[in-house]
């Protein structure tokens with residue numbers, strides 16, 4: 699599905715900015731020099747905006763080559779073709795993990811969450827943005843994504859929190875989406 703979406707993905711994000719980048723930019727604080735890993739970071743759209751606002755070392759990891767190739771045109775420090783289920787980093791490598799509109803695509807979510815925890819430094823933060831699972835809109839999106847051959851299972855913030863086993867805080871950023879922050 700993302701092979702086809704890659705050429706138009708940034709345009710869709712510009713139109714729908716308030717459903718992806720804006721909630722993260724508005725609600726997340728960074729320290730200068732933080733090492734950030736954006737898992738399922740796609741075209742690097744969010745990273746490019748982040749780097750304009752903050753002094754960060756920003757890594758985008760994505761499993762889709764065409765999506766990732768779009769981040770070459772952006773101000774991203776490192777782009778890695780890889781799988782969220784098997785992150786190619788040492789334990790405790792990052793100050794912050796971002797996962798925006800991507801967790802629902804991962805096949806084994808518990809494993810992906812464990813991997814996030816593993817590569818996160820002590821006192822680091824995980825930030826996850828996704829749709830509430832119980833909405834009619836989410837069910838339609840999930841149906842379309844599955845028809846397109848994608849994994850598409852949305853978790854509630856409390857389920858993510860339970861699987862992470864970390865101190866978390868989550869809140870509604872609009873009618874459809876939540877932002878969850880977890881601290882190690």
Ligand SMILES: C[S@@+](CC[C@H](N)C(=O)[O-])C[C@H]1O[C@@H](n2cnc3c(N)ncnc32)[C@H](O)[C@@H]1O
Pocket residue numbers: 700711718737738739740741743744759760761762765780781782783797798799800803804805
């Ligand atoms: C809906 S896009 C979101 C992209 C970006 N986070 C954003 O908000 O613009 C989901 C991304 O997750 C990636 N993805 C899906 N499964 C993945 C996996 N197992 N490991 C890494 N990336 C994955 C897809 O290739 C796609 O780029």
